Amino acid sequence: MxxxxxxxxxxxxxxxxxxxxxxxxxxxxxLLIEDGVYAAMSGSKAAAKLSGLDVAVLGPDLAARGIGEDRLIDGVTVVDYAGFVDLATDKDKVQSWL
Amino acid sequence: MSTTKKFMYVNRKAPYGTIYAWEALEVVLIGAAFEQDVTLAFVDDGIYQLIGGQDTSGLEMKNFSPTYSALGDYDVKKIYVEKESLEERGLSIDDLQHLTWEDEDEDYAEKDSIQVVTRAEMADLFADSDVMFNF
Amino acid sequence: MKFTIQVNEGPYQHQASDSAYQFTKSALEKGHEIFRVFFYHDGVNNGTRLTTPPQDDRNVVRRWSELGEQYKLDLVICVAAAQRRGIVDDGEAKRNGKDATNIAPGFRISGLGQLVEGAIQAERLVVFGD
Structure with a gap:
């Protein structure tokens, strides 16, 4: 699932x-939200960890932190809260890595 | 309740430094009454919850670690500990409490509740669950 | 689709409550059902009406109350977590001999079973925390 x-x-x-x-x-x-969004910045140490994965980033959290979408690694999808809800319904369950 | 769901409680926090571990355990105990298919996973610092010999007398905090040994009585029989998390922390299963449950189908034979599984095996268990509880 | 939302952190200190609110609001606007919002750990602090945030900031507590009223949401505060942290309604004040209450409109205090039931009844459980 x-x-x-x-x-x-x-x-x-x-x-x-x-x-x-x-x-x-x-x-x-x-899906990277809140302070998780920093991982998707291109040229960052963390970005390599995302390669090969289906990654989405929450747009409002990016904007709040002053990160333009042009600063993200290739292949990530930027979603709004409605897109977040869609992801939660499309997948069978949600795991928050708190 | 007609439906039975596969509940996965994911424990990733150490005890005492924050209250998450204790309050997560409270959910497990209450949740047992709902007769769902319950599994507990201990990953990352969650492992530290299960270490034996905890003594909180110097902190005036409640030592809730004995409660884990009661889980068998609550029909919580599936407790998985992630091998990589243990090894990263220099621990082995011998450092953890010995948790058991009684199998009434086998004349109440005492069986081990804790199983050490690899991260890949734990990922399969997650994938097979219906609901993930995160604290 | 039917959701249960769990909020593990209080207002202002962590973004968790904000994220949970925005998610809940979006889900409702898209026509989904929120079976229950369950406030646990320090999340119970979302349910005190005594907060006074600055005028130019969002009012996290009132925002939950208003969303709750608009959509008839079931906003449930965990009783065990609330007792530890001093979130009190009339029943709790009477039971525990407290001289005041502070629960915000639209919230109710109930047991942890409400979270478990929420996870059973809803098709998705989404947890927001630290």
């Missing part, structure tokens, strides 16, 4: 992204 993984912490503060990526399976999506 497919899963939506939520990571809400900076990869430089917590290990939640590290652990999460070990659990992502084919068909899953990883």
């Amino acid at each position: 497919s899963m939506l993984h939520l990571v809400n912490k900076s990869p430089y503060e917590r290990n939640s992204l590290d652990t999460c990526v070990g659990y992502v399976k084919a068909g899953d999506t990883l």
Whole structure:
């Protein structure tokens, strides 16, 4: 069954992204929210961890932190809260890596 | 309640430093009355919850670690500990409490509740669950 | 689709309550059903009417109350977590001999079973925390 993984912490503060990526399976999506969005910045140390995964980033959290979409690694999808809701319904369950 | 769901309680926080571990355990105990298919996962710092010999007398905090050994009585029989998390922390299963449940189909034989599984095996268990509880 | 939302952190200190609110509001606007919002851990602090945020900031508590009224939401505060942290309604004040209440409009205090029931009844449980 497919899963939506939520990571809400900076990869430089917590290990939640590290652990999460070990659990992502084919068909899953990883959504970065709150301070989790920093992981998707191109040229960052954390970005490499996302390669090969289906990654989405919450747009309002990006904007709040002054990160333009042009600063993101290729292939990530930017969603709004409605898109967040869609992801939660499209996948069979949600795992928050708190 | 007609439907039975596969509940997965994901424990990733150490005890005492924050209250998450204790209040998560309270959900598990209450949830047992709902007769769902319950599994507990201990990953990352969640492992530290299960360490034996906890003594909180110097903190004036409640030592809730004995409660884990009661889980068997609540029909919580499936407790999985992630191998990688143990090893990263220099721990082995011998450092953890010995948790058991009684199998009434086998003349109440005492069986181990804790199983050590790899991250890949734990991921399969997650994938097989219906609801993830996160604290 | 039917959702249960769990909020693990109080207002202002963490973004969790804000994220939960925005998610809940969007889900409702898209026509989904919110079976229950369950406030746990420090999340119970979302249910005190005694907060006074600055005029130019959002009012997290009132925002939940208003969304609750608009959509007839079941906003449930965990009783065990609330007792530890001093969130009190009339029943709790009477039971525990407290001289005041502080629960915000639209919230109710109930047991942890409400979270478990929410996870059973809803098709998705979405948890917001630290």
